[in-house]
Amino acid sequence: MKDSETRTRILQTAKRLFYEQGYNNTGINQVIDEAGIARASLYHHFSSKRDLLTAYLEEMSEQFVKELNVHLSPLKEPRKRLLGFFDYWIEKQYNTSFGGCHVVKISAEAIKADQVLFQQAATHKENLKQFIATQVNLLPARESQSLTKELLTETLFLLLEGAIVNATIQRNNEPLKQARKIAARLI
Incomplete structure (x- = not known):
C-alpha cells in the first residue's frame, strides 16, 4: 500500500469513528485495527491521537x-x-x-x-x-x-x-x- 493510501485509510477510519462514537470513545488501537494497518504506520503519519x-x-x-x-x-x-x-x-x-x-x-x-x-x-x-x-x-x-x-x-x-x-x-x-x-x- 502506498504511503498516501495508508494515511487516507487511517484518516477515513478516524473520521468515521470520531463522528459515530466520539473522540473520547475512540482509542488508537481501534483506529489501527479497523484501518487494518500496523501501529508504526499510524505513528508514521500522525504523532499522536x-x-x-x-x-x-x-x-x-x-x-x-x-x-x-x-x-x-x-x-x-x-x-x-x-x-x-x-x-x-x-x-x-x-x-x-x-x-x-x-x-x-x-x-x-x-x-x-x-x-x-x-x-x-x-x-x-x-x-x-x-x-x-x-x-x-x-x-x-x-x-x-x-x-x-x-x-x-x-x-x-x-x-x-x-x-x-x-x-x-x-x-x-x-x-x-x-x-x-x-x-x-x-x-
Missing part, C-alpha cells in the same frame, strides 16, 4: 466546503443560496442519521483546553458566517428590511446553528425546516 484529531478537523472542514459548493453550485441568486444552505443541512442530517455538526461534536468533548484545536473550530464557524455574510451582502436592498445586513447575517448564522443542534437532539429535521421558513421570511 491529538495530531489525528487536528487532521480530522482539517479534512472535515475541507469536505464540508466541497459538499456545500456542489450543493449550491446550481443556485445563482443569493436568496436561493442562503436557503440552499438550510436545504444542505436538512439533507446532511438525514444522510448522517442526525449526527450533527462534526465541529460541535468534537468541541463538546475534546477542544476545551487546547487553544490550537479551539482556533481550528472557531475558524471553521467563522468561515460559515462569512459565507452567509457574502450572500447577505449580495441581496438587493429592501426598504421594509428591519435588520441591518450585519444583524441579518448573525441572525441567519445563529438560526442555522441552533436548528442543527436541535435537529440532532430531536433526531428529526423539523427544527431545520422551521428555521428555513423563518429564514425565508427574513430574506
Whole structure:
C-alpha cells in the first residue's frame, strides 16, 4: 500500500469513528485495527491521537466546503443560496442519521483546553458566517428590511446553528425546516 493510501485509510477510519462514537470513545488501537494497518504506520503519519484529531478537523472542514459548493453550485441568486444552505443541512442530517455538526461534536468533548484545536473550530464557524455574510451582502436592498445586513447575517448564522443542534437532539429535521421558513421570511 502506498504511503498516501495508508494515511487516507487511517484518516477515513478516524473520521468515521470520531463522528459515530466520539473522540473520547475512540482509542488508537481501534483506529489501527479497523484501518487494518500496523501501529508504526499510524505513528508514521500522525504523532499522536491529538495530531489525528487536528487532521480530522482539517479534512472535515475541507469536505464540508466541497459538499456545500456542489450543493449550491446550481443556485445563482443569493436568496436561493442562503436557503440552499438550510436545504444542505436538512439533507446532511438525514444522510448522517442526525449526527450533527462534526465541529460541535468534537468541541463538546475534546477542544476545551487546547487553544490550537479551539482556533481550528472557531475558524471553521467563522468561515460559515462569512459565507452567509457574502450572500447577505449580495441581496438587493429592501426598504421594509428591519435588520441591518450585519444583524441579518448573525441572525441567519445563529438560526442555522441552533436548528442543527436541535435537529440532532430531536433526531428529526423539523427544527431545520422551521428555521428555513423563518429564514425565508427574513430574506
